[in-house]
Amino acid sequence: MSSRIIVSAEINGEPTEFLADERDSLLEALRDRLGLMGTKEGCNNGNCGACAVLLDGRLVNACLVMAAEVDGAQLTTVEGLAREDRLVPVQETFLERGALQCGICTPGFLVAAHALLQEHPRPTEEQVRYWLAGNLCRCTGYDKIITAVLDAADRTDVASG
């Protein structure tokens, strides 16, 4: 049996301590150890973006980060986007624009779009496409996702959350 490591991190604003297998990726730790199932596994090798999370504010694929690496870090997952019973604008515009079909890639897209809008509150379509290029969606052809992100940027309270 491999050894276990105690990891302390702030996850979605909550100080959290968990026991990780030394081989656990952050994705495995989030899902299997912490029950945060919103972060999805699509490829487990960094190619699809379904497990995108923010690690100290930086957009990363959780499958490419070891769980032990996040000790002392701040993490935001899709579960941490909405605050106080309120969706953030990009969650709202995904719903209003029909920007998801099966929904499996949606958490990753939302986290990536959230990161984009924090960095560039008024992005161009080209910037949106660039920031979301690490996220694969097979259902939508991206059209309504791009529109939803641009719509979200037009909402004044974009900085909240």
Added chain:
Amino acid sequence: MVAPAKKPYRVIGSRPVRPDGTDKVTGRANYGSDIRLPGMLYGRVLRSPHAHARIVRIDPSKALAHPGVKAVITQADFPAAEDVITDLGETASNLKWLVDNVLASDRALYHGHAVAAVAATDPHVAEDALGLIEVEYEPLDPVLSVHEAMAEAAPRIHPHMHTVEMLARFSPGPRSEHDIPNAASHLRLEIGDLEQGFAEAEIVIEREYETGTAHQGYIEPHNGTALWNESGELTVWLSTQGPFMMRDQLARMLKLPVSKIRVIPMEIGGGFGGKIPMYMEPMAAALSRKTGRPVKMIMQRDEVLLGTGPTSATYVRVKLGARRDGTLTAAEAYLAYEAGAYPGSPVGAGGMCMFSPYSIPHQRADCYDVIVNKPKVSAYRAPGAPAGAFAMESALDELAEQLDIDPLELRQRNAAVDGTRRIDGAAFRSIGNEAVMRAAEESPHWNSELQGENRGRGIAMGYWGNGGLESSAYATVNRDGTVGLVLGSVDIGGQRAALAMQIAETLGIDYEQVKPIVVDTDSIGYTAVTGGSRTTFASGWAVHEAGLEIRRELEARAARIWEVDAALVHYDDDGVIRGPEDRSLSFAEIAGQLHRTGGTVQGKADVMPEGTGPAFACHIVDVEVDPDTAKVEVLRYTAIQDVGTAIHPDYVEGQIQGGAVQGVGMALTEEYVYDDEGRLRNASLLDYRMPTTLDVPQIETILVEEPNPGHPYGVRGVGEVPIVPPLAAIANAIHQATGVRPRTLPASPRVLLEEMLPEA
């Protein structure tokens, strides 16, 4: 851009938020891999590293001795399978083959073929255990293309298999008089007199086309969790397009009555036809029986590409005859599609669909289903149609060029109309084919000028027949004036919304008053797969029927409340029940009185509707081809489609946009790359290259609405046909940009550069 609706609907045609939306943007929605059960074990699959090999020996003893490993299974752990043809959605397959595909028996027939499975207390331990299972293989020569497979001296992958003559697409007949190595079946589709048709022609062209193996590419890997309890009852949680189809397959394979199996569909992360066959579910069941614990299995991405069904690589030869004015007189096709290791390619659909947008008096298609040492194909969005259309629509483009006729005009001159006979002899009725072509002709894209070097514009048509099949639904009137809508159809892309909208329309209530829920196989009547472009059509019929039953019940109830003759009471389309002397009750008012006037009212329906409306689409695309690298950039894309009635236009457009982009992938970047030994060399989403946000523009859609007379709200299936035209549309655009005609797809830079730089 939407044409005006034919009927003044209240709910249909609007764009409400989907009922499952909030859960899906907050990460709360539970997909198959999100299930966690007490005492759960984790299963993994050991797969063949060889494309073709005899399995001499499997020794699990070292794995079983590893701490944490609870069980190992091979095919010997399943009941022996009889040879029976079992219906599997849009393709047919023999049970013996189906079982052998789940776990190899004496031979591994493709790289990635499952040979054993293990269950352990931890996913990492299960992974470790795979390396401890000893398998002795005796490698055999692989057969890797239809050309190799059908050659006279080819090794026969199934030594006892003979070519069968198909009587129709899904109806096998006798052994063929012309047995061809590895050809599982031959289907001839024919109308008219081909010789006469070519004799009438003033110009004849004949061309060959090939396409590579492409995968559906759903982002959620296959998953399945099984608990086989001490009473012999099996429960399976999973992501599937067809819970009942899965139950049937498991019952056949495990020799259990369907009543012993409960399939619980979780949210599903894409399917496109690929999440219909069973793969790990029976393994999870067998491991659960062996261990007495629930077993969860999730494929890794390489396993999805290696071990599940992609669509066929294809070879299609097409020959067209026409008069100088462009009138088509004859069309002939030879199609050979790779089935993978077991029979069941969608070649019949390829032959069935490719000529269908056109009125051609004399047609023939010879369709061969060919066994090769690659994964058994499964359905993929309009299965078989894209490759056939690539051939036909490319050849038509060449014909237009040779005759100096505008390519759209050539198609319009030959357009199939109501009454035109298809290649299977059936006549079209109420089709939107000409309307689609007219909308293309009038579209802003077609009328724009394409400027710039190395740029070209292509156009192509597509046809798909759409499905019907069984659907069940029931609806309960709640006291607060809402309706609980219980569905057997899995929601893979907005079906809850599309079905809630239809019953809201039937009942004259608001969309928000309907609360849809998808349930398991013990909780509703048989419902076929979410696939075949059938759900909004057939399950829409079911919810409409359930709504009509509620209307009748509420009329009777109102008559009783008012103490009048029921014949004088009418439920109007605005959701108000009206009786004599200006009496009226709104839906909410009568719903609130039900418990005091005789109890709950439910409507239920089990339907198997005929009357599916065929779908036609026309795609226009502009590309730019880099003259140095041959990289193709898609500049502008417009998809025009007859959608019948667009119930929820956002999701109709979404189907079209998504299908078009999958087609762009097939045309330009997606293919399985094999080495000479038949090993798949690009089993990752980095190397199997699906389009990203940077590879496609916004996809403009034009919805033509020719209501389907075979449906109460005019619904036609919309999901599949959008993947049919893109291959040829892009190939035709590349030709206009470069002068090179891509006849092998994907038109990767490697393939294109060879043609563009012949002297290099």
